[in-house]
Amino acid sequence: MANIQIRKYQDEDAEVVKELFTLGMSEHVPSSFTHVLKQPLTQMFLMVTFCALITSSKSFLLPVLAVTLVLAAVRQMVVYMFNKYIEATLRKDLDNIGGIYLQKKNSCFWVAESDGRVVGTVACLPAETAPGFLELKRMSVRRSHRGMGIAKALCRTVADFTRERGFPAVILYTSVVQADAQKLYEHMGYTKIREFVLPEFTAKILNFTLFEYRLDLETDKERD
Numbered sequence: 039m040a041n042i043q044i045r046k047y048q049d050e051d052a053e054v055v056k057e058l059f060t061l062g063m064s065e066h067v068p069s070s071f072t073h074v075l076k077q078p079l080t081q082m083f084l085m086v087t088f089c090a091l092i093t094s095s096k097s098f099l100l101p102v103l104a105v106t107l108v109l110a111a112v113r114q115m116v117v118y119m120f121n122k123y124i125e126a127t128l129r130k131d132l133d134n135i136g137g138i139y140l141q142k143k144n145s146c147f148w149v150a151e152s153d154g155r156v157v158g159t160v161a162c163l164p165a166e167t168a169p170g171f172l173e174l175k176r177m178s179v180r181r182s183h184r185g186m187g188i189a190k191a192l193c194r195t196v197a198d199f200t201r202e203r204g205f206p207a208v209i210l211y212t213s214v215v216q217a218d219a220q221k222l223y224e225h226m227g228y229t230k231i232r233e234f235v236l237p238e239f240t241a242k243i244l245n246f247t248l249f250e251y252r253l254d255l256e257t258d259k260e261r262d
């Protein structure tokens with residue numbers, strides 16, 4: 039692994055942490071757009087629009103133009119949804135990392151530093167949906183520093199923290215469009231325990247699936 043130090047978050051990291059989160063999330067726009075295009079409902083809608091316009095207008099140009107416009111609109115919708123999620127997350131916790139992650143016993147926020155520059159983040163706190171477990175959150179590594187084992191080191195930091203506090207498992211959520219993250223967690227021994235679609239209307243029609251992963255830990259008590 040490159041020369042990387044993992045340390046606890048400090049207030050002066052605030053802006054770079056928000057930047058890493060925003061960049062990490064925004065890069066899923068293309069894969070989300072592809073996911074939407076693969077859905078039978080989207081394909082049916084595009085096909086019906088194309089056929090209806092070609093029959094009614096007897097022109098090839100109009101349906102091609104209309105389908106292009108629909109595709110552009112769908113892409114804008116995906117961008118809008120990601121921006122909304124990013125803004126909500128910044129408001130909900132990344133604008134107050136000290137208060138949310140650093141003042142409670144079973145929560146923490148870490149950054150990975152390379153040559154004095156913050157290049158990765160991860161956090162952990164008690165899981166809202168699974169009482170008795172900790173949840174890994176906010177995993178992100180700067181593109182220029184990918185493939186160097188930084189995310190693996192951040193995963194191990196969370197597992198050690200969880201084990202030291204006597205919790206039996208770490209859980210996390212990721213989504214169908216985050217293929218690298220799925221590979222990372224499976225590589226680190228996490229098991230996919232649940233797949234579900236969020237109840238929101240747009241998530242349902244776009245079949246936007248979330249995956250819940252769990253890493254079972256051997257606690258210090260069990261080892262003694």
Ligand SMILES: CC(C)(COP(=O)(O)OP(=O)(O)OC[C@H]1O[C@@H](n2cnc3c(N)ncnc32)[C@H](O)[C@@H]1OP(=O)(O)O)[C@@H](O)C(=O)NCCC(=O)NCCS
Nearest residue numbers: 062178179184185186187188189190212218219221222225
């Ligand atoms: C997922 C992410 C954190 C991985 O960071 P990373 O530092 O490059 O990961 P590592 O170098 O530690 O790789 C760990 C393992 O993950 C898997 N992996 C990570 N990226 C991969 C890729 N592009 N293709 C295949 N496997 C990949 C591999 O198994 C790898 O182990 P190996 O190199 O020994 O084969 C990074 O791609 C990222 O920040 N993505 C955007 C934000 C995001 O999606 N976060 C997850 C939120 S749930």
